Amino acid sequence: MEKGCVVWLTGLPGSGKTTIARILEKKLRDMGYKVELLDGDEVRKWLSPEAGFTPEDRERHLKRVIYVSKLLARNGVIVLASFVSPYRRIRALAREIIGDFIEVYVKCSLDTVMKRDPKGLYARALRGEIKHMTGIDDPYEEPENPEVIADTENSTPEENAEKILEKLKELGYIS
Numbered sequence: 001m002e003k004g005c006v007v008w009l010t011g012l013p014g015s016g017k018t019t020i021a022r023i024l025e026k027k028l029r030d031m032g033y034k035v036e037l038l039d040g041d042e043v044r045k046w047l048s049p050e051a052g053f054t055p056e057d058r059e060r061h062l063k064r065v066i067y068v069s070k071l072l073a074r075n076g077v078i079v080l081a082s083f084v085s086p087y088r089r090i091r092a093l094a095r096e097i098i099g100d101f102i103e104v105y106v107k108c109s110l111d112t113v114m115k116r117d118p119k120g121l122y123a124r125a126l127r128g129e130i131k132h133m134t135g136i137d138d139p140y141e142e143p144e145n146p147e148v149i150a151d152t153e154n155s156t157p158e159e160n161a162e163k164i165l166e167k168l169k170e171l172g173y174i175s
Contacts (some may be wrong), residue, residue, distance in 0.1 A: 011106030
């Protein structure tokens with residue numbers, strides 16, 4: 001059986017996590033691997049529809065995601081988990097529980113994500129319409145030792161996906 005793992009993409013909203021994950025998903029499927037993309041917006045609808053964005057709600061939701069990710073990975077699936085996951089402690093918990101865990105920091109400055117603002121979330125947060133917005137009135141704790149840094153201000157999504165593929169090869173998850 002193939003060895004599964006969890007590629008955990010973390011970064012500010014609008015940094016490019018899902019874009020990179022979708023490219024990576026296609027590349028891995030084309031190579032014949034079993035892959036599941038767990039995207040923050042989509043998964044929240046199904047696993048935690050009641051959850052808000054307080055630190056407690058985020059932690060409860062991400063613990064559910066960690067559990068599902070672990071189940072998939074132990075069954076030979078490469079899980080692409082694309083979540084803001086702003087707190088180091090919950091990412092450390094994910095690493096501890098999952099084991100086969102690759103942290104990818106999707107790095108992008110607050111200025112740039114606020115200019116991109118694909119969903120209009122930053123504009124709404126600045127108007128006071130959204131509370132607990134990461135980067136505005138809730139912190140984002142940058143990873144201290146991620147396996148991969150995907151710098152979306154200086155590299156294309158394709159280049160960042162390739163960087164992650166190289167790390168998966170280096171770690172023996174793909175050949």
